[in-house]
Amino acid sequence: MDVPVPELADRAAACADRLRAADSVLLASHIDADGLTSAAVAATALERAGIPFDVVFEKQLDEAAIRSIAATEHETALFTDFGSGQLDVVVEYADAVTPVVADHHQPADAAIECHCNPLLEGINGASELSGAGAAYCVARALGGVDNRDLAALTVVGAVGDMQAGVDGLTGANEAIVAEGVEAGVLQAGTDLAMYGRQTRPLPKLLEYANDVRIPGISGDESGAVRFLASLDLDLRADGEWKRWVDLTDDERRTVASALLKRAVASGVPADRVNDLIGTTYTLTAEAEGTELRDVSEFSTLLNATARYDRADVGLAVCLGDRGAALDRARTLLRNHRKNLSEGLELVKSEGVRVEEHVQWFDAGTRIRETIVGIVAGMALGVDGVRRDRPIIAFASAGPRSTGRRAEADGGDDGGDDDGDGEVKVSSRGSHTLVRRGLDLSTVMREAARAVGGDGGGHDVAAGATIPAGEQAAFIDAADDVVATQLK
Numbered sequence: 001m002d003v004p005v006p007e008l009a010d011r012a013a014a015c016a017d018r019l020r021a022a023d024s025v026l027l028a029s030h031i032d033a034d035g036l037t038s039a040a041v042a043a044t045a046l047e048r049a050g051i052p053f054d055v056v057f058e059k060q061l062d063e064a065a066i067r068s069i070a071a072t073e074h075e076t077a078l079f080t081d082f083g084s085g086q087l088d089v090v091v092e093y094a095d096a097v098t099p100v101v102a103d104h105h106q107p108a109d110a111a112i113e114c115h116c117n118p119l120l121e122g123i124n125g126a127s128e129l130s131g132a133g134a135a136y137c138v139a140r141a142l143g144g145v146d147n148r149d150l151a152a153l154t155v156v157g158a159v160g161d162m163q164a165g166v167d168g169l170t171g172a173n174e175a176i177v178a179e180g181v182e183a184g185v186l187q188a189g190t191d192l193a194m195y196g197r198q199t200r201p202l203p204k205l206l207e208y209a210n211d212v213r214i215p216g217i218s219g220d221e222s223g224a225v226r227f228l229a230s231l232d233l234d235l236r237a238d239g240e241w242k243r244w245v246d247l248t249d250d251e252r253r254t255v256a257s258a259l260l261k262r263a264v265a266s267g268v269p270a271d272r273v274n275d276l277i278g279t280t281y282t283l284t285a286e287a288e289g290t291e292l293r294d295v296s297e298f299s300t301l302l303n304a305t306a307r308y309d310r311a312d313v314g315l316a317v318c319l320g321d322r323g324a325a326l327d328r329a330r331t332l333l334r335n336h337r338k339n340l341s342e343g344l345e346l347v348k349s350e351g352v353r354v355e356e357h358v359q360w361f362d363a364g365t366r367i368r369e370t371i372v373g374i375v376a377g378m379a380l381g382v383d384g385v386r387r388d389r390p391i392i393a394f395a396s397a398g399p400r401s402t403g404r405r406a407e408a409d410g411g412d413d414g415g416d417d418d419g420d421g422e423v424k425v426s427s428r429g430s431h432t433l434v435r436r437g438l439d440l441s442t443v444m445r446e447a448a449r450a451v452g453g454d455g456g457g458h459d460v461a462a463g464a465t466i467p468a469g470e471q472a473a474f475i476d477a478a479d480d481v482v483a484t485q486l487k
Protein backbone atom coordinates (compact mmCIF):
# COMPACT_ATOMS: atom_id res chain seq x y z
CA MET A 1 0.00 0.00 0.00
CA ASP A 2 1.32 3.45 -0.83
CA VAL A 3 1.79 5.85 2.06
CA PRO A 4 1.03 9.56 2.35
CA VAL A 5 4.34 10.55 3.94
CA PRO A 6 7.09 8.10 2.96
CA GLU A 7 9.58 9.52 5.49
CA LEU A 8 7.21 8.49 8.29
CA ALA A 9 6.19 5.11 6.86
CA ASP A 10 8.31 3.00 9.24
CA ARG A 11 7.36 5.02 12.29
CA ALA A 12 3.65 4.91 11.39
CA ALA A 13 3.86 1.16 10.80
CA ALA A 14 5.50 0.59 14.19
CA CYS A 15 2.74 2.58 15.87
CA ALA A 16 0.06 0.68 13.96
CA ASP A 17 1.58 -2.69 14.89
CA ARG A 18 1.59 -1.81 18.56
CA LEU A 19 -2.04 -0.58 18.43
CA ARG A 20 -3.18 -3.74 16.66
CA ALA A 21 -1.51 -5.82 19.37
CA ALA A 22 -3.27 -3.93 22.17
CA ASP A 23 -6.34 -5.29 24.00
CA SER A 24 -7.51 -1.76 24.56
CA VAL A 25 -6.19 1.71 23.97
CA LEU A 26 -6.56 4.98 25.84
CA LEU A 27 -6.51 7.74 23.26
CA ALA A 28 -5.33 11.01 24.83
CA SER A 29 -5.35 14.27 22.93
CA HIS A 30 -4.93 18.01 23.16
CA ILE A 31 -7.78 20.52 23.54
CA ASP A 32 -7.64 22.47 20.30
CA ALA A 33 -8.75 22.06 16.70
CA ASP A 34 -5.70 20.01 15.80
CA GLY A 35 -6.00 17.91 18.95
CA LEU A 36 -9.68 17.21 18.29
CA THR A 37 -9.21 16.27 14.67
CA SER A 38 -6.20 14.14 15.68
CA ALA A 39 -8.45 12.32 18.13
CA ALA A 40 -11.24 11.97 15.56
CA VAL A 41 -8.86 10.56 12.95
CA ALA A 42 -7.34 8.12 15.44
CA ALA A 43 -10.69 7.14 16.96
CA THR A 44 -12.22 6.42 13.56
CA ALA A 45 -9.23 4.34 12.53
CA LEU A 46 -9.21 2.37 15.80
CA GLU A 47 -12.94 1.77 15.48
CA ARG A 48 -12.58 0.55 11.91
CA ALA A 49 -9.71 -1.72 12.93
CA GLY A 50 -11.86 -3.20 15.71
CA ILE A 51 -9.55 -2.04 18.50
CA PRO A 52 -11.42 -1.07 21.70
CA PHE A 53 -10.57 2.37 23.04
CA ASP A 54 -11.55 5.28 25.28
CA VAL A 55 -10.79 8.97 24.67
CA VAL A 56 -9.57 11.63 27.11
CA PHE A 57 -8.60 15.25 26.47
CA GLU A 58 -6.06 17.26 28.42
CA LYS A 59 -5.30 20.95 28.37
CA GLN A 60 -1.71 20.07 28.98
CA LEU A 61 0.13 16.79 29.25
CA ASP A 62 1.84 17.43 32.54
CA GLU A 63 3.03 14.80 34.98
CA ALA A 64 -0.33 14.63 36.77
CA ALA A 65 -2.12 13.96 33.47
CA ILE A 66 0.40 11.30 32.47
CA ARG A 67 0.09 9.65 35.88
CA SER A 68 -3.69 9.47 35.60
CA ILE A 69 -3.46 8.05 32.09
CA ALA A 70 -1.02 5.42 33.32
CA ALA A 71 -3.36 4.55 36.19
CA THR A 72 -6.20 3.42 33.87
CA GLU A 73 -6.85 -0.19 32.88
CA HIS A 74 -5.64 0.36 29.34
CA GLU A 75 -2.32 -1.24 28.54
CA THR A 76 -1.53 1.09 25.64
CA ALA A 77 -1.91 4.86 25.43
CA LEU A 78 -2.05 6.64 22.10
CA PHE A 79 -1.05 10.28 22.54
CA THR A 80 -2.03 12.58 19.69
CA ASP A 81 -1.02 16.24 19.20
CA PHE A 82 1.06 16.05 22.36
CA GLY A 83 3.37 13.54 23.99
CA SER A 84 6.61 14.33 22.17
CA GLY A 85 7.40 17.35 24.32
CA GLN A 86 6.78 15.31 27.46
CA LEU A 87 8.52 12.14 26.31
CA ASP A 88 10.97 12.27 29.23
CA VAL A 89 8.02 11.96 31.64
CA VAL A 90 6.05 9.54 29.46
CA VAL A 91 8.91 6.99 29.48
CA GLU A 92 8.91 6.98 33.28
CA TYR A 93 5.40 5.50 33.16
CA ALA A 94 6.09 3.05 30.33
CA ASP A 95 5.83 0.06 32.67
CA ALA A 96 2.24 0.98 33.51
CA VAL A 97 1.16 1.93 30.00
CA THR A 98 2.91 1.42 26.67
CA PRO A 99 3.13 4.77 24.92
CA VAL A 100 2.40 5.36 21.24
CA VAL A 101 2.90 8.97 20.19
CA ALA A 102 1.63 10.72 17.05
CA ASP A 103 2.65 14.35 17.47
CA HIS A 104 4.41 17.27 15.81
CA HIS A 105 5.85 19.23 18.74
CA GLN A 106 9.55 19.50 19.63
CA PRO A 107 10.48 16.17 21.23
CA ALA A 108 12.01 16.14 24.70
CA ASP A 109 15.24 14.25 25.15
CA ALA A 110 14.05 10.63 25.41
CA ALA A 111 13.30 7.79 23.01
CA ILE A 112 10.40 5.37 22.63
CA GLU A 113 9.70 2.66 20.09
CA CYS A 114 6.45 3.99 18.68
CA HIS A 115 6.90 7.66 17.90
CA CYS A 116 5.47 9.20 14.74
CA ASN A 117 6.70 12.81 14.61
CA PRO A 118 7.69 14.74 11.46
CA LEU A 119 10.52 16.52 13.29
CA LEU A 120 12.33 13.18 13.72
CA GLU A 121 12.57 12.88 9.93
CA GLY A 122 13.48 16.42 9.04
CA ILE A 123 9.93 17.54 8.27
CA ASN A 124 8.87 20.88 9.76
CA GLY A 125 6.32 20.30 12.52
CA ALA A 126 5.06 23.89 12.53
CA SER A 127 4.29 24.13 8.83
CA GLU A 128 4.49 20.77 7.05
CA LEU A 129 2.61 18.32 9.27
CA SER A 130 0.19 18.74 12.16
CA GLY A 131 -0.79 16.44 15.00
CA ALA A 132 -3.75 15.32 12.89
CA GLY A 133 -1.28 14.67 10.05
CA ALA A 134 0.83 12.44 12.29
CA ALA A 135 -2.34 10.63 13.42
CA TYR A 136 -3.42 10.30 9.78
CA CYS A 137 -0.15 8.56 8.91
CA VAL A 138 -0.81 6.05 11.68
CA ALA A 139 -4.44 5.67 10.55
CA ARG A 140 -3.33 4.92 7.00
CA ALA A 141 -0.84 2.36 8.34
CA LEU A 142 -3.50 0.67 10.48
CA GLY A 143 -5.20 -0.52 7.35
CA GLY A 144 -8.30 -2.64 7.05
CA VAL A 145 -9.92 0.19 5.15
CA ASP A 146 -7.68 2.73 3.49
CA ASN A 147 -8.85 5.66 5.67
CA ARG A 148 -8.18 8.25 2.98
CA ASP A 149 -11.51 9.90 3.74
CA LEU A 150 -9.92 10.99 7.04
CA ALA A 151 -7.76 13.43 5.08
CA ALA A 152 -10.66 15.93 5.31
CA LEU A 153 -10.48 16.17 9.11
CA THR A 154 -6.69 16.08 8.93
CA VAL A 155 -6.66 19.21 6.79
CA VAL A 156 -8.96 20.93 9.29
CA GLY A 157 -6.37 20.16 11.97
CA ALA A 158 -3.46 21.50 9.92
CA VAL A 159 -5.30 24.70 9.08
CA GLY A 160 -6.41 25.02 12.71
CA ASP A 161 -2.76 25.01 13.72
CA MET A 162 -2.16 27.83 11.20
CA GLN A 163 -0.03 25.65 8.95
CA ALA A 164 -1.50 26.98 5.71
CA GLY A 165 0.04 30.02 4.05
CA VAL A 166 -1.65 32.05 1.32
CA ASP A 167 -0.64 29.35 -1.12
CA GLY A 168 -2.22 26.74 1.05
CA LEU A 169 -0.62 23.73 2.65
CA THR A 170 2.83 22.55 1.65
CA GLY A 171 5.17 19.62 2.22
CA ALA A 172 3.72 16.50 3.80
CA ASN A 173 0.43 18.33 4.32
CA GLU A 174 0.10 18.72 0.58
CA ALA A 175 0.37 14.98 0.07
CA ILE A 176 -2.50 14.52 2.50
CA VAL A 177 -4.56 17.12 0.64
CA ALA A 178 -3.94 15.13 -2.54
CA GLU A 179 -5.26 11.97 -0.89
CA GLY A 180 -8.36 13.80 0.29
CA VAL A 181 -9.00 15.15 -3.19
CA GLU A 182 -8.55 11.67 -4.65
CA ALA A 183 -10.92 10.23 -2.08
CA GLY A 184 -13.50 12.87 -3.09
CA VAL A 185 -13.84 14.41 0.38
CA LEU A 186 -11.83 17.56 -0.21
CA GLN A 187 -11.59 20.28 -2.82
CA ALA A 188 -8.69 22.69 -3.16
CA GLY A 189 -9.32 25.92 -5.00
CA THR A 190 -8.25 29.52 -5.47
CA ASP A 191 -10.58 32.05 -3.95
CA LEU A 192 -10.84 35.17 -1.84
CA ALA A 193 -8.62 34.46 1.17
CA MET A 194 -10.95 35.78 3.83
CA TYR A 195 -12.28 34.09 6.91
CA GLY A 196 -16.01 33.43 6.83
CA ARG A 197 -16.84 32.80 3.17
CA GLN A 198 -19.44 30.21 4.15
CA THR A 199 -21.23 31.95 6.99
CA ARG A 200 -20.52 35.68 7.16
CA PRO A 201 -22.77 38.24 5.45
CA LEU A 202 -20.66 40.09 2.85
CA PRO A 203 -20.12 43.35 4.79
CA LYS A 204 -18.92 41.38 7.84
CA LEU A 205 -16.70 39.24 5.64
CA LEU A 206 -14.90 42.35 4.40
CA GLU A 207 -15.00 44.31 7.63
CA TYR A 208 -13.50 41.60 9.81
CA ALA A 209 -10.80 40.40 7.42
CA ASN A 210 -7.56 41.70 8.82
CA ASP A 211 -4.81 39.62 7.25
CA VAL A 212 -4.55 42.21 4.51
CA ARG A 213 -5.81 45.60 5.68
CA ILE A 214 -7.68 47.66 3.10
CA PRO A 215 -8.15 51.25 4.30
CA GLY A 216 -11.80 52.27 4.36
CA ILE A 217 -13.02 48.66 4.33
CA SER A 218 -11.14 46.63 6.96
CA GLY A 219 -12.52 47.36 10.39
CA ASP A 220 -14.99 49.81 8.86
CA GLU A 221 -18.54 48.52 8.66
CA SER A 222 -20.09 51.44 6.80
CA GLY A 223 -17.06 51.58 4.49
CA ALA A 224 -17.54 47.90 3.65
CA VAL A 225 -21.24 48.48 2.99
CA ARG A 226 -20.50 51.51 0.79
CA PHE A 227 -17.96 49.53 -1.21
CA LEU A 228 -20.47 46.71 -1.82
CA ALA A 229 -23.26 49.14 -2.67
CA SER A 230 -21.01 50.80 -5.25
CA LEU A 231 -20.85 47.57 -7.25
CA ASP A 232 -23.55 47.09 -9.80
CA LEU A 233 -24.71 43.81 -8.27
CA ASP A 234 -27.72 42.52 -6.40
CA LEU A 235 -26.03 41.45 -3.18
CA ARG A 236 -29.11 41.09 -1.05
CA ALA A 237 -31.82 38.47 -0.91
CA ASP A 238 -35.03 39.02 1.06
CA GLY A 239 -33.51 42.15 2.55
CA GLU A 240 -30.50 40.27 3.94
CA TRP A 241 -26.95 40.51 2.72
CA LYS A 242 -25.80 37.47 0.81
CA ARG A 243 -22.77 35.50 1.86
CA TRP A 244 -19.81 34.75 -0.40
CA VAL A 245 -21.12 31.22 -1.04
CA ASP A 246 -24.43 32.63 -2.23
CA LEU A 247 -22.79 34.51 -5.11
CA THR A 248 -22.44 33.19 -8.62
CA ASP A 249 -18.94 32.72 -10.04
CA ASP A 250 -19.41 35.89 -12.06
CA GLU A 251 -20.48 37.89 -9.04
CA ARG A 252 -17.51 36.61 -7.07
CA ARG A 253 -15.15 37.64 -9.82
CA THR A 254 -16.68 41.11 -9.93
CA VAL A 255 -16.43 41.63 -6.17
CA ALA A 256 -12.90 40.23 -6.00
CA SER A 257 -11.55 42.33 -8.83
CA ALA A 258 -13.17 45.49 -7.46
CA LEU A 259 -11.63 44.71 -4.10
CA LEU A 260 -8.16 44.23 -5.60
CA LYS A 261 -8.52 47.47 -7.52
CA ARG A 262 -9.61 49.28 -4.40
CA ALA A 263 -6.68 47.85 -2.43
CA VAL A 264 -4.20 48.98 -5.06
CA ALA A 265 -5.83 52.42 -5.21
CA SER A 266 -5.58 52.81 -1.44
CA GLY A 267 -1.89 52.10 -1.48
CA VAL A 268 -1.77 48.50 -0.28
CA PRO A 269 1.60 47.12 -1.46
CA ALA A 270 1.43 44.75 -4.45
CA ASP A 271 2.59 41.63 -2.57
CA ARG A 272 -0.06 42.22 0.08
CA VAL A 273 -2.71 42.72 -2.59
CA ASN A 274 -1.79 39.32 -4.00
CA ASP A 275 -2.42 37.81 -0.59
CA LEU A 276 -6.11 38.69 -0.89
CA ILE A 277 -6.48 35.68 -3.16
CA GLY A 278 -5.24 32.32 -1.95
CA THR A 279 -5.69 28.59 -1.75
CA THR A 280 -8.82 27.46 0.05
CA TYR A 281 -10.06 24.04 1.08
CA THR A 282 -13.63 22.83 1.06
CA LEU A 283 -15.07 19.71 2.64
CA THR A 284 -17.28 18.50 -0.16
CA ALA A 285 -19.50 16.26 1.96
CA GLU A 286 -20.65 19.14 4.20
CA ALA A 287 -23.65 21.32 3.50
CA GLU A 288 -23.05 24.63 1.74
CA GLY A 289 -23.25 27.73 3.95
CA THR A 290 -22.26 25.84 7.12
CA GLU A 291 -19.12 26.27 9.22
CA LEU A 292 -18.20 22.69 8.43
CA ARG A 293 -17.79 23.21 4.71
CA ASP A 294 -14.83 25.56 5.01
CA VAL A 295 -11.78 24.18 6.81
CA SER A 296 -10.91 27.47 8.57
CA GLU A 297 -14.41 27.94 9.87
CA PHE A 298 -14.57 24.27 10.90
CA SER A 299 -11.34 24.63 12.87
CA THR A 300 -12.62 27.72 14.69
CA LEU A 301 -15.81 25.85 15.55
CA LEU A 302 -13.68 23.11 17.10
CA ASN A 303 -11.57 25.56 19.10
CA ALA A 304 -14.82 27.04 20.36
CA THR A 305 -15.67 23.70 21.96
CA ALA A 306 -12.37 22.31 23.15
CA ARG A 307 -10.98 25.53 24.58
CA TYR A 308 -14.10 25.80 26.77
CA ASP A 309 -13.95 22.36 28.35
CA ARG A 310 -16.29 20.85 25.76
CA ALA A 311 -13.94 18.76 23.68
CA ASP A 312 -16.61 16.06 23.78
CA VAL A 313 -18.88 18.30 21.70
CA GLY A 314 -16.19 19.01 19.10
CA LEU A 315 -15.25 15.37 18.86
CA ALA A 316 -18.88 14.39 18.32
CA VAL A 317 -19.11 16.92 15.47
CA CYS A 318 -15.93 15.49 13.93
CA LEU A 319 -17.37 12.01 14.21
CA GLY A 320 -20.48 13.06 12.29
CA ASP A 321 -23.06 14.36 14.78
CA ARG A 322 -25.00 17.01 12.86
CA GLY A 323 -27.75 17.33 15.45
CA ALA A 324 -27.41 18.19 19.14
CA ALA A 325 -23.61 18.37 19.11
CA LEU A 326 -23.52 20.76 16.16
CA ASP A 327 -26.17 22.98 17.79
CA ARG A 328 -24.21 23.07 21.00
CA ALA A 329 -20.98 23.79 19.10
CA ARG A 330 -22.62 26.74 17.35
CA THR A 331 -23.68 28.22 20.68
CA LEU A 332 -20.13 27.82 21.95
CA LEU A 333 -18.85 29.42 18.74
CA ARG A 334 -20.89 32.58 19.32
CA ASN A 335 -19.38 32.81 22.78
CA HIS A 336 -15.85 32.14 21.44
CA ARG A 337 -16.16 34.87 18.82
CA LYS A 338 -17.35 37.32 21.40
CA ASN A 339 -14.40 36.44 23.64
CA LEU A 340 -11.91 36.75 20.78
CA SER A 341 -13.21 40.13 19.76
CA GLU A 342 -13.33 41.38 23.36
CA GLY A 343 -9.81 40.07 23.89
CA LEU A 344 -8.57 41.83 20.79
CA GLU A 345 -10.27 45.07 21.84
CA LEU A 346 -8.53 44.82 25.20
CA VAL A 347 -5.12 44.54 23.55
CA LYS A 348 -5.94 47.38 21.16
CA SER A 349 -7.13 49.72 23.87
CA GLU A 350 -4.42 48.97 26.41
CA GLY A 351 -1.59 48.37 23.97
CA VAL A 352 1.51 46.27 24.48
CA ARG A 353 4.75 46.97 26.34
CA VAL A 354 7.68 47.02 23.98
CA GLU A 355 11.02 45.66 25.20
CA GLU A 356 14.23 45.45 23.25
CA HIS A 357 13.44 42.14 21.54
CA VAL A 358 9.90 41.23 22.58
CA GLN A 359 6.57 42.93 23.22
CA TRP A 360 4.02 41.76 25.74
CA PHE A 361 0.74 42.28 27.58
CA ASP A 362 -0.72 40.82 30.73
CA ALA A 363 -4.44 40.09 30.42
CA GLY A 364 -4.75 38.88 33.98
CA THR A 365 -8.07 37.10 34.29
CA ARG A 366 -9.67 39.16 31.54
CA ILE A 367 -8.85 36.76 28.72
CA ARG A 368 -9.39 33.09 29.21
CA GLU A 369 -6.04 31.38 29.38
CA THR A 370 -7.00 28.79 26.77
CA ILE A 371 -7.60 31.45 24.09
CA VAL A 372 -5.01 34.08 24.99
CA GLY A 373 -2.65 32.57 22.39
CA ILE A 374 -5.25 32.94 19.64
CA VAL A 375 -5.80 36.58 20.68
CA ALA A 376 -2.04 37.21 20.72
CA GLY A 377 -1.77 35.81 17.19
CA MET A 378 -4.65 37.96 15.96
CA ALA A 379 -3.12 41.01 17.69
CA LEU A 380 0.07 40.73 15.62
CA GLY A 381 -1.85 42.19 12.71
CA VAL A 382 -3.43 45.24 14.38
CA ASP A 383 -2.48 48.90 14.67
CA GLY A 384 -0.19 49.59 17.61
CA VAL A 385 1.31 46.11 17.66
CA ARG A 386 4.63 45.71 15.92
CA ARG A 387 5.33 42.84 13.58
CA ASP A 388 9.11 43.04 14.00
CA ARG A 389 9.22 41.31 17.38
CA PRO A 390 7.39 38.38 18.91
CA ILE A 391 4.42 38.99 21.16
CA ILE A 392 4.13 37.38 24.58
CA ALA A 393 0.84 37.27 26.48
CA PHE A 394 0.06 36.36 30.07
CA ALA A 395 -3.27 35.18 31.41
CA SER A 396 -4.17 33.93 34.82
CA ALA A 397 -6.59 31.19 35.61
CA GLY A 398 -9.16 32.18 38.17
CA PRO A 399 -12.57 33.78 38.21
CA ARG A 400 -13.30 35.06 34.76
CA SER A 401 -16.68 36.08 33.51
CA THR A 402 -16.25 34.87 29.94
CA GLY A 403 -15.17 31.39 30.89
CA ARG A 404 -17.81 30.99 33.55
CA ARG A 405 -20.50 32.09 31.13
CA ALA A 406 -19.42 29.47 28.63
CA GLU A 407 -19.38 26.84 31.31
CA ALA A 408 -22.76 27.89 32.63
CA ASP A 409 -24.45 27.55 29.27
CA GLY A 410 -22.16 24.81 28.11
CA GLY A 411 -22.80 22.48 31.00
CA ASP A 412 -19.19 22.28 32.17
CA ASP A 413 -17.96 18.73 32.43
CA GLY A 414 -15.87 19.74 35.42
CA GLY A 415 -12.40 18.47 36.07
CA ASP A 416 -10.73 21.83 35.63
CA ASP A 417 -8.11 22.02 38.32
CA ASP A 418 -6.35 25.27 37.56
CA GLY A 419 -3.88 26.04 40.29
CA ASP A 420 -4.27 29.52 41.72
CA GLY A 421 -0.59 30.27 41.69
CA GLU A 422 0.06 29.77 37.98
CA VAL A 423 0.16 32.05 35.00
CA LYS A 424 -0.32 30.89 31.42
CA VAL A 425 2.03 32.31 28.81
CA SER A 426 1.42 32.31 25.07
CA SER A 427 3.75 33.63 22.41
CA ARG A 428 3.45 34.18 18.68
CA GLY A 429 5.98 35.27 16.06
CA SER A 430 6.07 35.76 12.34
CA HIS A 431 7.60 33.60 9.65
CA THR A 432 9.97 36.44 8.84
CA LEU A 433 11.30 36.31 12.41
CA VAL A 434 11.57 32.53 12.27
CA ARG A 435 13.66 32.81 9.13
CA ARG A 436 15.96 35.13 11.08
CA GLY A 437 16.43 32.51 13.80
CA LEU A 438 13.49 32.91 16.17
CA ASP A 439 12.45 29.70 17.92
CA LEU A 440 9.71 30.47 20.44
CA SER A 441 9.59 26.87 21.63
CA THR A 442 13.12 27.30 23.05
CA VAL A 443 12.33 30.81 24.30
CA MET A 444 9.30 29.56 26.23
CA ARG A 445 11.06 26.49 27.62
CA GLU A 446 14.20 28.33 28.74
CA ALA A 447 12.57 31.48 30.08
CA ALA A 448 9.97 29.40 31.93
CA ARG A 449 12.55 27.08 33.42
CA ALA A 450 14.53 30.13 34.58
CA VAL A 451 11.59 31.14 36.77
CA GLY A 452 10.42 27.72 37.91
CA GLY A 453 7.95 26.88 35.15
CA ASP A 454 8.05 24.99 31.85
CA GLY A 455 6.98 25.43 28.27
CA GLY A 456 7.38 24.40 24.66
CA GLY A 457 5.60 24.33 21.32
CA HIS A 458 6.69 25.43 17.86
CA ASP A 459 9.20 27.93 16.51
CA VAL A 460 6.45 30.34 15.50
CA ALA A 461 3.96 29.70 18.32
CA ALA A 462 4.68 28.42 21.78
CA GLY A 463 3.48 28.59 25.36
CA ALA A 464 4.43 28.06 28.95
CA THR A 465 3.16 27.93 32.50
CA ILE A 466 5.01 29.89 35.18
CA PRO A 467 4.47 30.68 38.86
CA ALA A 468 2.36 33.80 39.48
CA GLY A 469 4.41 36.91 40.08
CA GLU A 470 7.26 35.84 37.82
CA GLN A 471 6.05 37.72 34.72
CA ALA A 472 8.73 40.42 34.85
CA ALA A 473 11.55 37.93 35.40
CA PHE A 474 10.12 35.81 32.60
CA ILE A 475 10.11 38.74 30.18
CA ASP A 476 13.75 39.53 31.06
CA ALA A 477 14.76 35.95 30.43
CA ALA A 478 12.73 35.71 27.20
CA ASP A 479 14.18 38.98 25.94
CA ASP A 480 17.70 37.56 26.46
CA VAL A 481 16.95 34.32 24.64
CA VAL A 482 15.35 36.13 21.70
CA ALA A 483 18.37 38.45 21.58
CA THR A 484 20.74 35.53 21.10
CA GLN A 485 18.47 33.88 18.53
CA LEU A 486 18.12 36.95 16.34
CA LYS A 487 21.76 37.99 16.63
Ligand code: C5P
Binds near residue numbers: 126
Ligand atom coordinates in the same frame (compact mmCIF):
# COMPACT_ATOMS: atom_id res chain seq x y z
O1 C5P B 1 -0.55 22.79 20.45
P1 C5P B 1 -0.62 23.27 19.08
O2 C5P B 1 0.41 22.85 18.14
O3 C5P B 1 -1.89 22.71 18.58
O4 C5P B 1 -0.89 24.79 18.98
C1 C5P B 1 -0.88 25.38 17.76
C2 C5P B 1 -1.27 26.81 17.97
O5 C5P B 1 -0.20 27.59 17.50
C3 C5P B 1 -2.51 27.20 17.14
O6 C5P B 1 -3.57 27.48 18.01
C4 C5P B 1 -2.11 28.42 16.38
O7 C5P B 1 -2.86 29.51 16.86
C5 C5P B 1 -0.65 28.65 16.71
N1 C5P B 1 0.18 28.78 15.50
C6 C5P B 1 0.36 30.02 14.95
N2 C5P B 1 1.10 30.17 13.81
C7 C5P B 1 1.69 29.10 13.24
C8 C5P B 1 1.55 27.82 13.79
C9 C5P B 1 0.77 27.70 14.95
O8 C5P B 1 -0.17 30.99 15.49
N3 C5P B 1 2.38 29.27 12.12
Ligand code: C5P
Binds near residue numbers: 337340
Ligand atom coordinates in the same frame (compact mmCIF):
# COMPACT_ATOMS: atom_id res chain seq x y z
O1 C5P C 1 -9.87 30.38 16.34
P1 C5P C 1 -8.82 30.09 15.32
O2 C5P C 1 -7.44 30.07 15.91
O3 C5P C 1 -9.11 28.91 14.50
O4 C5P C 1 -8.85 31.33 14.35
C1 C5P C 1 -8.02 31.29 13.24
C2 C5P C 1 -8.07 32.66 12.62
O5 C5P C 1 -9.34 32.90 12.09
C3 C5P C 1 -7.84 33.78 13.60
O6 C5P C 1 -6.48 34.09 13.75
C4 C5P C 1 -8.60 34.91 12.95
O7 C5P C 1 -7.80 35.59 12.01
C5 C5P C 1 -9.70 34.23 12.24
N1 C5P C 1 -10.95 34.35 12.98
C6 C5P C 1 -11.76 35.44 12.73
N2 C5P C 1 -12.94 35.55 13.39
C7 C5P C 1 -13.32 34.64 14.28
C8 C5P C 1 -12.50 33.53 14.55
C9 C5P C 1 -11.32 33.42 13.88
O8 C5P C 1 -11.43 36.27 11.92
N3 C5P C 1 -14.46 34.81 14.89
Ligand code: C5P
Binds near residue numbers: 370372
Ligand atom coordinates in the same frame (compact mmCIF):
# COMPACT_ATOMS: atom_id res chain seq x y z
O1 C5P D 1 -1.59 27.74 24.30
P1 C5P D 1 -0.99 28.26 23.05
O2 C5P D 1 -1.96 28.31 21.93
O3 C5P D 1 -0.25 29.52 23.22
O4 C5P D 1 0.09 27.19 22.66
C1 C5P D 1 0.99 27.38 21.61
C2 C5P D 1 1.84 26.15 21.46
O5 C5P D 1 2.67 25.96 22.62
C3 C5P D 1 1.02 24.92 21.36
O6 C5P D 1 1.63 24.11 20.41
C4 C5P D 1 1.09 24.30 22.73
O7 C5P D 1 0.96 22.92 22.68
C5 C5P D 1 2.47 24.69 23.18
N1 C5P D 1 2.59 24.76 24.65
C6 C5P D 1 3.50 23.97 25.32
N2 C5P D 1 3.63 24.04 26.68
C7 C5P D 1 2.85 24.89 27.40
C8 C5P D 1 1.92 25.71 26.73
C9 C5P D 1 1.80 25.62 25.34
O8 C5P D 1 4.21 23.19 24.68
N3 C5P D 1 3.00 24.94 28.72
Ligand code: ZN
Binds near residue numbers: 130161
Ligand atom coordinates in the same frame (compact mmCIF):
# COMPACT_ATOMS: atom_id res chain seq x y z
ZN1 ZN E 1 -1.09 20.65 16.90
